[in-house]
Amino acid sequence: MEEMLTEAACRLGVRGAQVAVLVGGELREAATGIANAELGTPMDARTLMQIGSTTKLHTAVLVMSLVDEGLLDLDEPVVRHLPELRLSDQAATASVTARHLLSMTSGIDNGFYDDPADYLATLSRMEMLFAPGDGYSYSNASTVVSGALVARLTGLSWDEALRRRVFEPLGLRDCTTLWDELPYHRVAVGHAPDGSVVRPWTFSRASGPAGSTLCSTAGDLARFGELFVRGGAGVLSAEACAAMHVPQVSLPTRRFAREWCLGPYRRDFGGTAVFGHSGTNYGGSSTLLWAPSTGVVVGVVCNTPHAGYPLAAEVAAEVLGAAPYDVEPVTRLTADAEPYVGRYAACDLRYEVSAVDGVLTVTLEEVASGRVSPPVALLPLERDRFLPERDLSGGRGWDLAFVVRQGRAVRLVSGGFAARRMA
Structure with a gap:
């Protein structure tokens, strides 16, 4: 696995990367390259990298744990718990639910990439893309609302809830959302296509639940993903875990994902249903995939964001023995372009x-x-x-x-x- 990872990373221009594959409780890990080109720091299996939007799975698990405890109904309006929530459309404010938030069907736009003192207050400035439940659109803002919901119902910050409810029960030692914890770990930095180190470190703390702060290793990412093939692993009930795998909406596109569930996406790898999530941030890129039918979990993390998805695609095809298929274009001509103009x-x-x-x-x-x-x-x-x-x-x-x-x-x-x- 290390030889394959090294060859693919070199070919794709990836400065440093990790892969972890978990099958039947046995974890195999590999690392290659450097963590920081300016310092010449080598990458190893315990070097933390930013995982970006794969964090949304962690937030979804927190939300489902609230459902397990009877603190939240997936289909009740979120505003009952977050009365300060104001969307640009009053009807949407009154009707958007946690199910909408987790399945990317809320109609809330993706959101601004800044660090406001009050993130929820920015939502009223964005026009809704559609009425809740009337379509699909990936949304960082939706997941930040989910994080606020977690904080309100647990009485903890999202960071502390994640530590107590997920990291500690699963024994995850190599992940943190708090920057003042980073000096106690080996940490990689992001690299641009020309190989130079990326600055700044990240774009926002406010977007933490959506993916701006969580750092992990491929190993801890795979250990987290194992809960989805182990029926919740004590973090969630088997019923909540199963519910997270039920498709909620089909995407109009196909190469991003085919369906979205309560947190993860669903794709087809040569006839095998594979679930997961991917993410990119200034400092890294990650992909977490699992196949419930085989129990295989794959985590890929690298510190070269622009090449993270191509690297993960090659690793996934190698480990899972197949890759998603799509038709290819055969012409440049559109028979009737008028509906789209x-x-x-x-x-x-x-x-x-x-x-x-x-x-x-x-x-x-x-x-x-x-x-x-x-x-x-x-x-x-x-x-x-x-x-x-x-x-x-x-x-x-x-x-x-x-x-x-x-x-x-x-x-x-x-x-x-x-x-x-x-x-």
């Missing part, structure tokens, strides 16, 4: 979709910086789904899809992130 908006992005001589194109604008990409052709895959001719997802290879209602697209979904139609 228009302008779409999310809180931090704008999309302009046009058609010239049967070729559909998209232009992407970053709101904060004002940067505008050149037009990128959208190659038809099937129905309302396309593959950008030039990757728009930071090396992830995601597809793009439109949600069409009555012959007209009402939303665009890039990978997992939705944008509403403006015009």
Whole structure:
């Protein structure tokens, strides 16, 4: 496993990485490369790295533990416990539930990448993408609301609840969300595509429940993932663990995931149902996967964010013996482009979709910086789904899809992130 990891990391330009595979209670670990290019620190199996959005699984487990204890009903309005919650739409505020939050069907936009003193107060400034339960869109903001729910119902900070309810019961020694704990561990830093060290360390503490602070090793990530193949492992009831594997919504895209459950996504690896989550932060990238039918758990962490997903894909295919399959484009021409043409908006992005001589194109604008990409052709895959001719997802290879209602697209979904139609 170490030889495979080293070869793949070198080929993909990954500075340092770890892999952990857990089968039948036996954990195998491998590490390669360096933790910090400026210091020349070697990577080992106990070096902590930021895991990014894979943290959302940890937050989902905390929420489900509240359900286990009868403190929370998945289908009651969250505002009953968080009366200060204010979304931009009053009806959405009154109806959004924990089920919506965990399944990415809340309609709450992804959120701003800053560090406000009161994160929940920023939600009223974002237009809803759709009514709760009426679609799918990956949302950091939804998960921060879940973290606030955990804090309110436990009387603890999200960080402390995670330590007491997950880390300690599972015996996880090599993970922390608190920066003042990092000096007591070996810690890796992030690296850019040119190999230089990334600064700053992270973008926010406020987004901790969604993935801005948790650092772990691949080994502890796999040990955490083991609870999903062991019926909750005492952290959750078997019933709550099983409920987390029930698909709640199908995605309009396919290369990000096919279905979303109560926390994890569901994908198909050569006929085997595989669940998991991935994430990227300034300092690292991670993927956690498990196959309940075989009991195999795979954790991959690296400190080169732009190459983390390609590395995890190669490791997963090697360990699981298969990879997700998708059709490939055969033409640049779209038979009827009219339903898709228009302008779409999310809180931090704008999309302009046009058609010239049967070729559909998209232009992407970053709101904060004002940067505008050149037009990128959208190659038809099937129905309302396309593959950008030039990757728009930071090396992830995601597809793009439109949600069409009555012959007209009402939303665009890039990978997992939705944008509403403006015009």
